[in-house]
Amino acid sequence: MSQFLYRLGQFAARRAWLVIIGWIAVIGILGGVAATAGGTFSTAMTINGTDAQTTIETLEAKFSDASRGIGQVVFHKTDGLPFTDEEKENITAALVSVHELPAVDDTVDPFKTQKKLDSNARDVADAPAKFSDGQKKLDKGQAKIDKGLKDLAEARVDLADGRVELTAGQRKLDKGLSKILSAAAELQANKEGVEYLIALATDDGDPENLLPGLRYQLTLINDGLAQIAAGRQDIRDGQAEINAGWAGIFDGEQQANDGDKTLARAQRKLDRGQVKLDDARAEFASARIIMEGAAKFRVVSADNQTATGSVMFTTPISEVETFDKAAVVSALSGTATENIQVEFSQDLTRSLGGLLGPGEIVGLLVAAIVLFVMLGTLVAAGLPVLSAIVGVAISGASSVALAAVVESTTTTPILGVMLGLAVGIDYSLFILNRHRRQLKAGMPVAESIALANGTSGNSVTFAGLTVIIALAALNLTGIDFLGLMGSVGAAAIAIAVAVAVTFNPAVISLIGMRVLSTKERRALADKEMYDSKPSTTSSASVFATRRPLVSLFATLAVLGIAAIPLLDMRLGLPDGSSEPTDSTGYKSYHLTQDAFGEGVNATLLVVATSPVPITEDNELAFQAGATKLIMGVDNVESTVPGGFSDDRTIAIFRVIPAGGPNDVSTQNVVHEIRALDAEFHAALDSSVNVTGMAPINIDVSEKLSQALPIYLGTVIGLSLLILMLVFRSIWLPLIASAGFLFTVFATLGAVTAVFQWGWLGWLFDIHDPAPILSFLPTMLIGILFGLAMDYQLFLASGMREAFIHGKSATDSINYGLRLSRSVVTAAAIIMISVFGGFVFSHTTMIRPVGFGLAVGVLVDAFLVRLILVPAALKLLGPAAWWLPRWLDRILPDVDVEGAKLERSIAHQ
Missing domain, CATH: 1.20.120 (Four Helix Bundle (Hemerythrin (Met), subunit A))
Known part of the structure; x- marks a missing residue:
């Protein structure tokens, strides 16, 4: 691989414009495909085979209108007075006009x-x-x-x-x-x-x-x-x-006799009247149960100051074009007056928007500043950013194009952008940093580019492959949307690696010596050659080796304290309360909650399925029986029948719990309704299923909890294998993998403290603390594993090289740290900056991901890789590099740093 990358670097340097134009052409082609045939992104997260998802699929098959997208609009009086007749008429007229739009199938007038x-x-x-x-x-x-x-x-x-x-x-x-x-x-x-x-x-x-x-x-x-x-x-x-x-x-x-006949006729008539009255009483008994179940259900608040209308589209909400949603919003916004506030649900207003917002741009600027401080020249500092942007442009366009054929969530392309930016900058920096060292040592530009590409480029490729494998392994969870996110992230990493080893050398060749500062170039001109190797002080002790026990236990204490909130972590899915406070989705959510209760935003859809069609004569009794069973569950506020399927074998019920979408009480309601299946069979000869946000959240969380041990075990096993192959050691892989676990625990603890407990909410705009995004732990494990292995590879390679060449165990640790810690530190700060920028993303679902990755990189790079692992290695001494001979013989020799290439070049 080193030889191939060396030759690739030579080609890119010699044919720089060809390579650059080739990448620009790729961007143009993919951008054109994305613009003309790109798909849309969905906010829904589904897991095939779960009860909630199977129920949704059944409804779509049995109900002709089940797949229609629905958006909600909230009308609220701001003057504290009830709606007037004129205001009601204006709202009704607006809903009628919306009904005339081509994309709209129907509307629901709240007042009617x-x-x-x-x-x-x-x-x-x-x-x-x-x-x-x-x-x-x-x-x-x-x-x-x-x-x-x-x-x-x-x-x-x-x-x-x-x-x-x-x-x-x-x-x-x-x-x-x-x-x-x-x-x-x-x-x-x-x-x-x-x-x-x-x-x-x-x-x-x-x-x-x-x-x-x-x-x-x-x-x-x-x-x-x-x-x-x-x-x-x-x-x-x-x-x-x-x-x-x-x-x-x-x-x-x-x-x-005539009297007998007359009285008999009168008796028969009276008997029929009595039967009708008795039937009416029986229907009333059923109707009363149904009405008692629906007593608290309202679409206009009791004070007549808030009303919720609905808009039903002709297609699923994910397929409704943005301009069609905008037309609905525009038409209904016209009802807003000085006294009427009009807000819309997320389904009508949320879109992908821009891939980069102000927060992300600030993160990029911080990364650029770090690069400038480290490299000392704007030209050199801009190169990693440019390479990352090229990779992001390609991965972003690819994600949009892919969405046309594969259902993708809104987080998928943003995750690709996030990883592409952070990893793209870092990988480019590693190669550029090696090239600069070689230039300062007096190596010619073209030769330096090729050698940097064959050595550091090889490390980048190996590190990228590690991240790619970790992300691609998310498909092992069996969760489609998570596997797709992992695949898109892996593709973004692969593109970043490809850009780093092709586009990067091409641009470097065009820049020439300007990757060095004026002072550095002047020193070279004066024949003051810089040594590309560390000085003799490279083996001077660092704190982790001078005070290993203090470093070890202090770091473990910090990590342990940070991990404490993890014990209280709950998983959930985002709702309107997680939107920015100035967004219409957030306002709609809270107006609805304040007027009708928390449970309205957590509506459950209960489905009762009969093996035979339910006749019209029996439908009221069936609905009443189901309502009675459902209302017997604790924390159920109301149950509203929603009709029967086309073949009359399925009855649906809209159930409003007392708690919000992510409340424990709502999850208990879901479990208890599902537990009613035997009672439904006994009383109504039917089965019962539940779907909605809370059931989906439960099913997603359960599925993830089942998949997480398998995935974590795969990742840890991969970590041990990779590190054992590279460093020919038993203890180093164990220590590094344990350190990775500490990173994960501390990171998830920090995420829980901020996003679930609300700590530092004022800083991170956490106005409504809620359970942690259900797929976040699994996603963080995959991404942080790859990044942790990157840092461990770059830091421990120098240690291993020094130990092989005769340095003591302690000196080897110090040598490796001083050799690579500056670039690792810069790379970590850059990643923290980029990931941190996404903490303030306009897409609220991506915020905890950005925060978790930023904290994870901070913890792993500065506490685990630079303190904990070196301290543990110091305590182990030479045993840290021990490997059984039989195992050493069967393990292949992996040249990550391209040392063989470097030696062959030196002998030429």
């Missing part, structure tokens, strides 16, 4: 929505009285029917009595008629006999004077017949009365 919510609440409140009135009417109707049935029953009794009386009268009448008929027959026979006797007596002349007696008897018989005739008339009259009675009976029975 709240009016409907209030109306539903009143309906539920009035329902018991209405049910009571309805029941009273039904009871009154039932009483009438019961009275009618009673009257009919009494009438039927009377009719039955009448039948009995009429039957008895008929028998009596029939009996009387029989007697009359019998008497009439007897009298008629007697009459005929008397008339016969009278006729005989008359014919005989009545000799015995019988005629008077017979005539008297006939008179009596006729009188009897007359009486019988009158009796028969009475019988006929009685029969007529009986017949009339029977007609009355028949008519009464018909009326009773």
Whole structure:
């Protein structure tokens, strides 16, 4: 590799403009691709296979509108008075106009929505009285029917009595008629006999004077017949009365039967009314459960001074063009008046923005100052910065172009810029510093460029490869967005290395001797050759070797104290409260929180899935049953049903917890709802899942916690292997790796103290302390490992070289420190400056990353590499360089510093 880089340096020096133009062409091509076909960046962090992400994917598949992007707008009265009708109409009109925009699918008017919510609440409140009135009417109707049935029953009794009386009268009448008929027959026979006797007596002349007696008897018989005739008339009259009675009976029975039918119809109608009332009561019981669950949900605050509207886009929010969001913001901003404040959620206003903000530029300026102080010339100081900018331009354009085909987070390109700047400057500096030493020793420019590229360039390549491996290993976590960030960071490092060993030599060749200050060039002209090797005082003791125990324990104490906050570290994802206080996202977040409670910003989406479609008849009961189960969880403020999937197998619920997105109570709510799965199966024959910010945070944190030991073990194992290969030692790799762990613990402790506890918040603009970014520990481990190995390689190479050439163990340590500590110190200060600039980044998610890297480099370079490791090596003495012979034989010989190349050049 050294020979290849030597020849590459020669080529770059001889064909400087070709190399420079080639890099400019690469920037132009990638920049053009990024500008014309570049993608957009998402703020969402997803992990495939987790419950929250799987739930989101299910919703997108089952709900036709689930993938629509949603933005929120907050309207707030600043005069302390409720919204007037005119103000409400203006806001409604603005939302209607937004609905007409091509990218907008729908809008939600808060005042209409709240009016409907209030109306539903009143309906539920009035329902018991209405049910009571309805029941009273039904009871009154039932009483009438019961009275009618009673009257009919009494009438039927009377009719039955009448039948009995009429039957008895008929028998009596029939009996009387029989007697009359019998008497009439007897009298008629007697009459005929008397008339016969009278006729005989008359014919005989009545000799015995019988005629008077017979005539008297006939008179009596006729009188009897007359009486019988009158009796028969009475019988006929009685029969007529009986017949009339029977007609009355028949008519009464018909009326009773008609009454039965009428009452039966009335009873059926009343029964249907009772069923409807009972069904309404059952629906009301479900509706009351649902309304009680949603009682605290509002879109217009109780004091009528804050309202939240929503804008639904036709595409996912990550695919909505910036100008479409700007059109929405512009249209709704027009409702702002002296008394109305209008703020927007992060989804509508957050964009990638510039890759470099004021803080990052200040960091670059500090790095430039450090370079100028170290190198003594503006030309030389500007070269590392220029090389870094070239690398960043390429990696940044590549990230934007890559986003067109791979979903990337907003932190991905910024991380590439951060690493590209810091590492690009340092790597260029290492080569430039070696070149300057050689020039001061009298070496020709072209030869010096090639040799610096073959020696320090080899170290840079090896160090860069270490960082690349560490970052690429983030893919081992199985977390897509983290693996992508690692890959982009690794690509940025690879580009920085490529620029350092090609573009850097080309520009150096054009600069020529101007990389030296005027004083240095004058000294060379006067033949005052500088020795590129350290002076004889190079082995003078440093504090770490003079007081090893004090250095060791003092450093461990400082690191231990710094690591204490790590015990309280919690992981989370950023929300609106982490935005700058003057941003509309921050204002929107807090206006919403103040008006509706913390939980509104931590809304959970609970999904109940049934194996069979939920019918319309059962949907209310299903929603009520699910609401009852969810509301039984502690710290749940409200539960609002959100409808059913297209195939009616999934019901969604908007659940608002009592705490904010990163509160422990909210995380407990998520765990408890997930634990309700068995109860959902038992009560509703369905399963339950949860998604939202808190569930995603939980799943991300759990996934990372599972992956972190594997990743950390990989990194530590890699550290041991690399250092063992390079330095042919057992103890040095162990000490260096342990030092790396101390760096990680102290760094994460400092991050926790500042960003979670809020210490020095006034300095770092930490206005709302919150849990640490969930992927930060893993990301810091990967990046800091690579940088720590860089510093260890540069410092320990000189120690190893001195020890091999016969110096004592202590002198070797002092020699190596004095040989490289100035450039390592400068490189560390540059990295701290660059990373520190990102602490004030406009992208709040990148701030803790910048802070953690700045503190990590500070701790690792100045405490661990320059004090802790040298002190430990001093205490070990010659044993620090011990390696078993069998292991020495099987390990390949790695020439990191290009010593073989340097020796071969010296013999030519």
